[in-house]
Amino acid sequence: VTLKLLIRGQDAERHAVRVTSPGKSLKEALLCAQSEARLTVGVYESAKIMTDDPDSVSFCVLATDEEFECDIALQIHFTLIQSFCFDNDISIVRVSDMQRLAGIVGDKAEQLEDAHCVLITNPANGSWEDPALEKLHLFCEESRRLNDWVPEISLPER
Numbered sequence: 001v002t003l004k005l006l007i008r009g010q011d012a013e014r015h016a017v018r019v020t021s022p023g024k025s026l027k028e029a030l031l032c033a034q035s036e037a038r039l040t041v042g043v044y045e046s047a048k049i050m051t052d053d054p055d056s057v058s059f060c061v062l063a064t065d066e067e068f069e070c071d072i073a074l075q076i077h078f079t080l081i082q083s084f085c086f087d088n089d090i091s092i093v094r095v096s097d098m099q100r101l102a103g104i105v106g107d108k109a110e111q112l113e114d115a116h117c118v119l120i121t122n123p124a125n126g127s128w129e130d131p132a133l134e135k136l137h138l139f140c141e142e143s144r145r146l147n148d149w150v151p152e153i154s155l156p157e158r
Helices: 022-035 043-052 072-087 098-105 109-113 131-145
Strands: 003-008 014-019 039-041 057-063 091-095 117-121
Touching (some): 022 039, 022 091, 022 098, 022 131, 043 072, 043 117, 072 091, 091 131
Parallel strands (some): 057 091
Antiparallel strands (some): 003 014, 039 117, 057 117
């Protein structure tokens, strides 16, 4: 899916941008956040961050695969997380390949097992720019305009 998006520049001009690969942007944003220790992996860890400091959360990724599609408890958690994200203007996407997501964000064995929810938080100093994350925010904004509230993104192969 290729969406035409707009980025507002500092001089208030609008520049057309094509997000040809939101999966590539997601991978870049995850790796950037991981290198800056702004990544939270796990449903319960993510819920704690969202409860304690919702303003620190910039982006949310929900992941599942065939093995967990019928997990009612996980689906309830997803519904609550989605609702929280909507209420707090946090961009959110789904990926259908949890193993691939875990391969990007996991460096501990327990993270590989609980990569169902991944959060990207804002840096402590508040001054940063991440072009990949900006593209993802714009992708989500455009998807919402098309009534796709939680768009699904395919992560690229390694």
